Amino acid sequence: MAIHTSSLTDPAALAGDAGAAAGVAPAFSPLYQQIKVLILQSLQAGEWKPGEAIPSEMDLAARFRVSQGTVRKAIDELAAENLVVRRQGKGTFVATHAEQHVQYRFLRLMPDSGDTNSEGPAERQIIDCKRLRAPADIARPLSLRTGDAVLQLRRVLAFQGTPTILEDVWLPGGPFKGLTAERLATHRGPMYALFETEFGVRMVRAEEKIRAIAADEASAMLLGVPVGAPLLSVERIAFTYNDLPMELRRGLYRTDTHHYKNDLS
């Protein structure tokens, strides 16, 4: 491994050796990137669980035989990607969807007046939860084969008594074996927190495609709006480590009292 050849005893050998055999460029990779990959591997291997502290910078520096500054830069990037949270004086912790002061980290729907906290927690109602064989348009985004087992879940979120979000969620059957409507209903806190504690699946990032559509009969009924009313359609693919898709979610949002907020920079 490149790390061990580029330690204190031989700081000259820096270039990564991955891909050096082929005719392609040697793809120079700085030491801190290599350390970052090693920490990442420990994270996905579950060496440290969500919410727990990872070893101190000094410990990691000793383990990898590099200076603290190099470990520091690796952790800086992990923190920038929200995989890890630094707390001065305490340590560095594996990020988690539970115990996070923002209840829903990936939900961008905000009430038109007041902040998210002022309207209190969402009232959740599970409409449906069943196993089925994935049709092509579900299997593809989840990197599954058509016909593979998936879990489908339908629920409604209401804010202050007004049903606002109708969501269909699809999960790969393998990693989420044993997930039931019962378990979901009794769980408090974000769904992604339950995924972490019960199934060891941590959602790391997501992509959303947003459209405006007209409510069909079923959706209109569940959300309490007229048929044909404009709704925000939000299709989300959520990824765990290694850009592995682990959830497909199709949501319909009422935007008469709420809006989808996005910050560009």
Place this chain on the structure above:
Amino acid sequence: MAIHTSSLTDPAALAGDAGAAAGVAPAFSPLYQQIKVLILQSLQAGEWKPGEAIPSEMDLAARFRVSQGTVRKAIDELAAENLVVRRQGKGTFVATHAEQHVQYRFLRLMPDSGDTNSEGPAERQIIDCKRLRAPADIARPLSLRTGDAVLQLRRVLAFQGTPTILEDVWLPGGPFKGLTAERLATHRGPMYALFETEFGVRMVRAEEKIRAIAADEASAMLLGVPVGAPLLSVERIAFTYNDLPMELRRGLYRTDTHHYKNDLS
């Protein structure tokens, strides 16, 4: 200034002195943050224009009497905020909306199939451009007073012959004095690039509120969709340095062939 008291000759005096008089906490501010503010001030003062190189890290370190590493960390943050672009071997450059390989940095609308480049440049058509006194709902988000002069602009963007975006843009009359429909029509490239070169206004970040609405008669006509068709309503406030709002934009997007893409992390 704090910088000069915490130079090489007196590296002990680090704490910022801002706000030390009041009973509030002294608000410790690290050196690199102070340097960042100084560079920021030079940026908004126009000491270096968009597209130009700023002084090298060594030069800035000498100017501010700090080490290169400290300047480096300041620039790192500016680069993370897209205010500045680093190019190895060449220098650090003031970010610009022109000459940027992504044509529209703040536009999140993507064609459903293929990438942004495959559909070629947007065809732009100015519908209207006039001066008026700002009503309250326009003045407020622009931090103006009701009745202040604003410029209103309406245009349609079409992709491959299909009108897709209808936008109303409001700009404060002062900074944009002299902007005409003629000038906009003859200009090639992003509108924000013209704002930089002609008016010295650089948009740095933006906030968007997204809703689904039904097309009214005027919008339906201009976009070539039936009245009542669902459209994506995108309200954007764009800010220049110092979080100063400089543009209000209300867009209606057709989402039958395109979608709004958002990455969450």
Place this chain on the structure above:
DNA sequence: CAGTGGTCTAGACCACTGG
């Protein structure tokens, strides 16, 4: 080749947390 940003180190000291 000189000049730029990028990496890496070693060591000192500071701010914050908790026992």
Place this chain on the structure above:
DNA sequence: CAGTGGTCTAGACCACTGC
């Protein structure tokens, strides 16, 4: 008070660019 992350420095060397 010890341990953690956070700041700052000084110096060496590397990778990339352009003359």
